[in-house]
Amino acid sequence: MRMILFNTPRCPAAPRRHGRLRSLLLALGMATSTIGAAQSAPEAPTNPDLGPAFATRNAAYVPILLDEIPGWEHEDFEEVFASFNTNCRAMKRRSAWAPICAKLAKLPHNEATLRQFLHEEFFAYQMLTPTRSATGKLTGYFEPLISGSLTRQGAYRYPIYATPPDLLMVDSRTVAGQATRWLKRDDGRLVGAERGDAGAREYRIDLGGASPNPRDKRYRVRIDGNIVRAYYTRQQIDANALAAPVLAWVADPYKLYSMQIQGSGKIQLKDGGLIRLAYAEQNGQPFLPNATRGDADAMLLAIKARGLDQPLAVDIPGATRGVKRPGSDAAVDAEVARIVAALQGGGATSPSASSTSARIKPKPKGKRPPAQASTTAARVDASDVEAMIQLLLNAPVADTAYVAPAEEEVIAAATTPAATARPDRNDDAPAARMDMSDFEGKGGGKAAGHASGSGVAVPSTGILDPSYVFFRRIGDGPEGPIGALGVPLSAGRSMAVDPRATPLGAPVFIEGTRPGSSTPMRRLVFAQDTGGAIRGSVRGDFFWGFGDKAGKMALATNQPVRMWLLLPKAVAGSAAASGIKTRGEGGGLRDCAVPDEELCVEE
Incomplete structure (x- = not known):
């Protein structure tokens, strides 16, 4: 079992006598079995500043003193106040958070007060992967600006859909393992029913290998006669x-x-x-961004989202950016090979182990994984990898000075590849240190009306990813877009996470490097959003804001990160005490660090 080395204490508030205690707790937390790690160490000495250790299927949580988090003593907590208050708009509705948010609202806005408040109300945990690695992946995202029209005219032929009325949700526990089921509609959902209930009907269940959403454990479905089917794929939506x-x-x-x-x-x-448009729903299909030659943005995000510029398990002579070294997981290798294959021929390969839900197994020590661990990895060609990387480096980003072009210009642009090179792509050198000027969150412009109605066939996009996102219109203003938590995102203070491993609404301290440099990037952020490609522990997608500068930073963000989760003390105690699942068959570790019927539904 690998031992994680931590930085030595930097603050007088972390006295040396706590070091042995913490080392003992770390050893206990990491050396126990998978099930045993879900419970606090029974014989360890107690410390009121340390929470109990616990684990889930997706992560392990090792208690640490707040003052021992690298960079904690340098954080600007006055700057954090506004984001924390925004976070409480949603979290104050939860019983464990209500008194914390009420107390926060009455605090004077100064550094010392908030620092003391966090020490009094929260336990800190270093997040580890299920294999007890402390290092994960940080990517970035932003709010883009694109040209459009309220009516279909000229080159404006591709619709931005609101949520379709025939998109329904059904709880996985209602239909799991059943060939038929009595169901009835209830406000956009299909719920279990009995024969004779008003509106009830017996349906055949044919979900075609679909998976429920990992956050709410619901399928996105449609009704086809008397059959419940998975909702339409992107290809079906484009075609029909x-x-x-x-x-x-x-x-x-x-x-x-x-x-x-x-x-x-x-x-x-x-x-x-x-x-301004915000996420409304998704079609329930897996996020599988197959690359096409004209889709540079999508390829970049596909590779960034899974960290696929990491080493391949097969040597590729001449490949750059670290992709030629051996040793990566087979599922990642297969994903790279799948994207390259799609790039070569524009076709899709089957979404198998390379899907976002694939579980990565730890590799045995000492021996290099054989090339045949991935049947497709061996077909990767160096020239294709290099071509893909070069295309990604020249991917276009949004422009804050963008003005909708004349119709004839849009028509001409629509007939050229999307991946046009921008010679000024990397002209902005990174600043010596990261401050809030790196983030853009200001918006402007007057909101207009929206188009309604559809059912009109649209040209094929050629995009192979079956996943499809629907939007809703929100008011424009200086605040960021609305995230999954239901509050506006803050540029530089919000992050998208996997809510199973990182509870939505929780403060998270991250440590990495600034994109494009070795300058440390350490700051307290809030888990306020989710994403189809954000899966696993020690995994974050950092929100950079709106516009060109934010887009450049987002596209450049793809680096190792360490994360420390802050949990209210009452929540931490409950999480450790209920580490072993009692619901469902077979017991074992639960799925969510903090089960919640709205933010993370337990299986």
Whole structure:
């Protein structure tokens, strides 16, 4: 079992006598078996400043003193106040958080007060992967700006859909393992029913290998006669259109796809004005971004999202950016090979072990994994990898000075590849240190009306990812877009996470490096969003804000990170005490660090 080495205490508030205690707790927390790690160490000495150790299927949580978190003593807590208050708009509705948020609202806004408040109300945990690694992956995202129209005209032929009325949700526990089931509609959901209940009908269940959403454990479905099926894929939506409201029309399907991956965006209207769109729903299909030659943004985000620029298990002579070294996991190798194969021929490969839900198994020590661990990895060709990397380096980003072009310009642009090189892509050298000037969150423009109705066939996009995101319109203003927590995101203080490992609403201290440099990037952020590619522990997607500068930073963010989770003391105690699942078959570790019927539903 690998021991994690931590920085030595830097603050007088972390006296040396706590060092042995903490080392003992760390050893106990990491040396226990998987099930045993879910419970606090029974014989360890107690310390009121340390929470109990615990674990879930997806992560392990090792208690640490707040003052021992690297960079904690340098954090600007006055700057954190606004983001913390925004976070409480949602979290104050939870019983464990209500008194904390009420206390926060009455605090004077100064450094010392908030620092003391966090010490009094929260336990800190270093997050580890299930294999007890302290290092994970940080990527970035932003709010893009694209050109559009409220009506379908000229080159503006691709719709931005609101949630279709025929998209329904059904709890996985209601239909799991059942060939038929009596169900009835209830406010956008299918719920279990009995024969004779008003509105009840017996349906055949045919979900075709679909998986429930990991956060709410619900399938996204449609009714086809008397059959409940998984909702339409992107290809089906493109081919047949939807009877759904259209919020706007755009000329570039790849920019729309990029906005779907980012989860929000602004539309600069052809006739003037600006509308802002936020994530509303998703079709329930897996996020599998197959690369196409004209889809540089999507390829970049696909590779960044899973950290796929990490070493391959096969040597590729001449490959750059670290992809030629051996030793990566087979599932990652397969994913790289799948994307390269799609790049070569524009076709899709089957979403198998390379899907976002694939579980990575630890590699045995000492021996290099054989090349045949991935049947497709051996077909990767160095020239194709290099071509893909070069295409990604020249991927376009949003421009804050963007003005909707004339219709003839849009028509011309729509016939050229989306991946046009930008010679100024890397002109902005990173600053010596990261401050809030790195983040852009200001928006402007007057909101306009929206288009409605659809059902009109649209040109094929050629985008192979089956996942599809639907939007809703929100008001524009200086605040960021609305995240999964239901509050506006703050540039530089918000992060998308896997809510199973990192509870939504929790403060998280991250330690990495600033994109493009070795300058430390250490700060307290809030877990306020989720994403289809954000899976696993020690995994974050950092929100950089709106516009060109934020886009450049987001596309450059792909680096190792360490994370420390802050939990209210009452929540931490409950999490450790209930580490072993009592619901479901077989027992074992639970799925969510903090089970919640809204933010993370337990299986």
